[in-house]
Amino acid sequence: MKKFLLLILFIPFLAFAQKTTILKGTVKNKSKEPIEGVSIKFNNIGTTTDKNGNYQLRIPFKKEITLIFRHVSYRTFTKKITAKSRNGERYSPTLILKTEELEEIVITDNKKNAEGIIKIDVKKAQNIIGPNAGVENIIMTLPGVNNNNELSTQYNVRGGNFDENLVYVNGIEIYRPFLIRSGQQEGLSFINSNMVQNINFSAGGFQAKYGDKLSSVLDITYRNPKEFATAIDFSLLGASATLEGLLLNKKLSVLTGVRYRDNSLFVNSKQIETSFRPRFTDIQTYLSYTASDNLKLNFLGNFSLNNYNYKPLSRRTRFGTVSDPLELTVFYDGQEQDKYLTLFGALSADYKVNEKLSFNGTVSRYNTQEEEYFDIAASYQLGEVDANIGSENFGEVDFAQGIGSQLNHARNDLDALITNYQIKGKLKNEKQELSFGIKYQKEDIRDRIREWELIDSLGFSIRPPNHTGNNQPYEPFEGPITPFQNVRADNNVAINRVSGFIQFNEKRFWNDHEIWYNIGVRTQLWNVKANGISSKNQQTISPRAQFAIKPNWEKDMLFRVSGGWYSQPPSYRELRDASGLINIDLKAQKSIHIVAGMDYSFEMWERPFKLTTEVYYKDLSNVNAYSVDNVRIRYRADNLTTAYAHGIDIRLNGEFVPGSESWVSLGYLKTEENIDHRGNISRPTDQRLKFGILFQDYVPNLPNLKAYLNLVYNTGVPGGSPAYSDVYQFQERLRDYKRADLGVSYVFTDANKRYKTGWLSKFKELTLGLELFNMFDIQNSITNTWVRDVYSKTQFGIPNYMTGRVLNFKVGMKF
Template sequence: MPKIKVFILVITSSLFIVITSVFSQVKDKTILGKVIDGQTFDPLPYANITFLNSEVGISSDINGNFSLTNSINANSLVISYVGYKSRIIDLENFNDTEENVFSLLPINIFLQEVTVYSNTNKQTELSEISSLSMQSERIREISAGMPDILRSVQALPGITVNNEFKADFNVRGGNQDENLVLVNNATVYEPFHIKEAANASVGIFNVDLIQKVDLITGGFSARYGDKMSSVLNIQYREGNKKKYTGAASLSLAYLDGYFEGPITENSSFILGIRKSYLEYILKMIDYEDISSVKPSFYDVQGVLSYNFSPSNKILFEFIHAGDDFSYEPTRRNFSSPVIGSFQGQDAEFKSLKTENENYKATYFSNLFDIQSINALSSKSLLKGELSYYKQTDNEYRLFLRDENQDIDILTNADNYYDRIRTERLTYDTLRIETLELKSDLAYQFTPKYEMNSGLSFQDITYNQIIDDIYTYIRRNNFDDPNIEKSDTLITRGDLSEEVPIKVKSYKYNAYLENIFQLNNELTLNIGGRVDYFKLNKDLTFSPRISAGYSLTDRTTLRAAWGYYYQSPIYRQLKSSASSDTNTQSQLAIHYIFGLEHSIFLSDDINNFLRMKIEGYYKDYQNLVSSFFGTFERLTYSGYNDAAGSAKGIDIYTVLSIPTFYCWLSYGLLFANEDKFTDVIGEYPRYTDQRHTLSFISSVDLGAAWSLALKGYYGSGFPYTPRTAVQNNGTWQWKSEQIHSAHLPAYKRIDLRISKAFNFSNSSLNVFIDVSNVFNFKNIQNYEYKTPGFSKPVPEEVPLWPILPSLGIRYKF
């Protein structure tokens, strides 16, 4: 018995020594750390660091650093920041010999947001981030022709376009006008260069100035409104506050550059410029009418920042963009002489048809934005913003066709002729002007509960004048070879607007989000927003909820549901009158569920395989029906006369290993529309692309050589075929059943090879781009040219052939 007591005493003493030793390792230890943004790697000033289940804690300094002594024998630390997902850290995982760096991720990343671009060369904790991050050079590698964030996102799951030279895109069955584009939280409407061209456009945003781009393809939170399909949120960065740096690029198609640096100790700037000279390159291309296209554009943009204090700063951002576009093709078609009969006599018929088109367009847009960011405390953040946006478009198009037929009687000297001239004059002038005021407040009550709220007011001006006039002139001497008879017919075309759009109105909205981090696994965002549009007296309420659940540290489930109203844009309005009988808001109800899983292939977090699958369903109500009309432009009925749906599955896989990166995306989509005023029933929406497949890959070949490939396949979009019919002596196009045919499938592969030369304080990159390297023939649509007195035939509108380019980029 005494031996047992001695044994128990020895065991008890040993346990006491061990426990005391463990506690002594934690207690009174000084914890050194730094809190950073997990995407941009910028420090997070005034982050909250507290011990778990305790009020004891501290805030990080302006550089995100903190020092905290464990005086209460705590085992875990909670790190939180307004707008970010809180983290619980086991103190046993702290490094005692050097600074510990902790990254926090924006809460929206854990829910639905997808970051497609982040301007940093560092890496983050990929196990927690549901994003696709494209670095600056990768954007340059995968953008055909010139770097463009808008065309780069087209490789993402859920995006369809079938023309990678165009910057606008469709998202999950929605059309191009259902996407919200924000620049530093300010709304822009049509941010595209050379958008007048039928088969090309370029985003106005300079990649070198962008800090981050977030794309949400559905289920976005209540802070975003007035659009039904997606949000593209572009954040410009501040200039370098420590030194002057910059870069310049020169290629066959464009030149661009940026310069940044400090102004004073508390202020900085960044300025970027771009200029194209595509008109000179296209002039040398002998393909269809490309040589007669003269697209020219430029943009200047920048950011000025000033820090009043470590917790208060002001940003001034501006973008100025301009275009000058012209298209002046000439076509002549001679017919071989034909022997026939005219008025009972043998005659020789000779024909000549000449077509001339004079199309000129200009585009200018300006965005001026002032943003104030104020950290009221370590738990609250207040943002205020005033932005002004102005866009002007002027388009003039004159189409002339002369059809001449000469008839020589073979038995005498009589000569007859038939002269037909078709003129079509179309012009479109547009002015969009907005003044927007926004205020957003975020308050973190506890590390597990945060509330976001905001108000905004937008003053809107739309002015648009459109006319479309046909003039037919026919002259002949059929009755008497010495007497000419002439007939003239004037009609108006599909684009003609009897009453111009002149709108002066306003919108206001308010939103509230409640973000609950119920535990380390489950996060909820429950909120709603109210929107009011004075023009149509329409007041809407949009409830929304999204959730993220971590099954493991590598696997995440996501779900979202919500109402998404969209007020009518200028092209959808029935009239300019401020009335509740005007076009009302459209509605899409989103249902989304997805799963993401990451596999790390080694201890290096850069070696991973990530897979994501997401299913969705959109219930469209109160739609304004649309179709592609004259010049293949998206045209709206002006009435809430349709309903529809979009459903599908998006899948992507990302593989990253040393010297190789690959991204594969597949989308399956069913998009339908049902117009109430017809008897057809449900038909495919024009965005109904059944299958979409894309890939991006880059290979490090060694010795500073790299190879990048980008591929895209899309099954053909539906379109409405037309048949030529004769009416009162002239030919006209008659539309068949809407979207009853499909265009051919689209396929394309782009190639880029580059070589880097690194110097002590600078670098030089030489590259060769080949767009459509296999020269696939792709069809954008069919052109139904202006009809006249002869029977017209549909013509294919081809997309770009193989286009090589080369250039250099110098960075200092």
């Protein structure tokens, strides 16, 4: 009888449990610090956050409720929410101090996760430590993303190269200069991290709405200002200023950023003594005008000027083994003067027909004017170092194995104009979305190449590798001096492209399981006209699909699979081979790409964590093989190569320290190519293992003292061979890349710590910091300098080391 009564009492509880689910999350402030004692209520049911800002509350299932978040120091915030998963929901808002304006609320975005898109916190991109701090630097900490050159913002993704990555800012594709061959010439990235609102990144298997590339998509959104503000940052590397505000009765938002950078601090840490001051300037603005409730006009403009004046003086490099050390001594004469001027402007309009249908139209133009002029003579001595510890000359050069000289000359000019016209549309309801678009692009490139190299060894001019008829020193050679390398070309190229896409997205429930899927197709038709000769029209069709499911399990997990037939029609860089000639009939590179992934969200130490795992496979055909020298890519301009890439990427992110998100990433990659049926060899981007850590911390008793640590370890890639060498005979790898950067900053005042009196009351934010780059002073190399030993007829590859340990001081302020 007692059991029967207990059962009767327990039935209502079971019924209630079936109609409810658990809502949990973490409440933080703008500095990502947890807030204790926040009251969360709906109707008469409520709870409060613990010391770590965590809360847990049972709410009705599939019924809309209004949550109210209250705290004595923060603005009261309300949010309507409907629970659609029986295994629980997560909702983590950011509360705003009562002295601040209301800003955006951060919640878990399951749609982005289902699409395989990583959403990156903007604050991390602004605070990350690194020589090129910003959006690209934080992308390089992710698994599957590699770069062995800290002075470059370019990156490889899952076996691809620099030219296989899409970059968008507010839906507009961004380009980079053509002639840059060294990371220290790059200067500033187009993306100004101080202007960014959202950062989305996909490492593969991306949707049809994105463009025709093989590797990745970086999708950036600039913010619309909510108030007048000025932010200024300066350090030993340069300075930046960002101005934002509202005009014309708050209908016009203005966001402008000015940046200046000087890389002398890094260059002076190298082994080459130089007279060198590379200077880079960038001005960027984003305007948005709300003409009506249905029409919004936007303008994005950019001016960038890179001045690279380089005058090497001398170099001394030790290499070899402990028992057989060698030293290269070089004395230089001459200089290099490069200039890269880029102009970009884009005008777009967003028109909302009704709640379901909207359109976007964009007109953009990109112009780059590039000059690359240098005459540099180098006289070298390759010597044996005395390794006898008991010798009076220990550590000194006591015998010269090789003596020679080298003269490099270039007068390269390029002028490129790229014009785009694009219309996109979106038709959507609560669960379905149809996207479509069409784009016309015209490219006009004028390229003049004059580049040659002379090599002399003990008075004998060294002929090119394929030169015949030279029997020196036994017979005198009476022919003219032939450059060891010689490239002369004049290219006038016009490319017309028409591309379009259509894509269907849907979210639905299968029983209690959430499902997302999208299917779409892209196509592109293009024609190349070079030096008066026109190619036939070529076309690609690229179908793509994604599917994801979030099971209604006790554990919070999401599974996804994506892929398709991806195509990359050739750009101007791909059309031009190492001799400067254009192949107008070059076909698009193609890749069958399959990605399978899983997200597992869980709690550890009563804090949120997320484990993301992806496996991928690429089968590439019509490949345009290439070589990499620093950041310069030289293509074969043929389609005689096949290739493949496969690997696995793992990333664990969460609050290893309460209130501060960090992550650990691990990636394994294998990619090989078969050039003209000669057999499989490693591709230039075959970086087998990548391990990275991005860690944030603060002093518990002094939370305004913060630390940022960025650790990267990459195994070596094939490279460092002479440009003329046969890659099948030279498969040596560069040494492993290891680097650690540390940043420490103290926050004097910010949104969570404001002063009403005193000199600090004049600031909205004030931060001072120290940055230690390459803190263990590890010598990483990216290329080799090749010199000859006249006696043994052998060549030595002397590593060109990158930046050493560097200390930087920085100040950030906001008014």
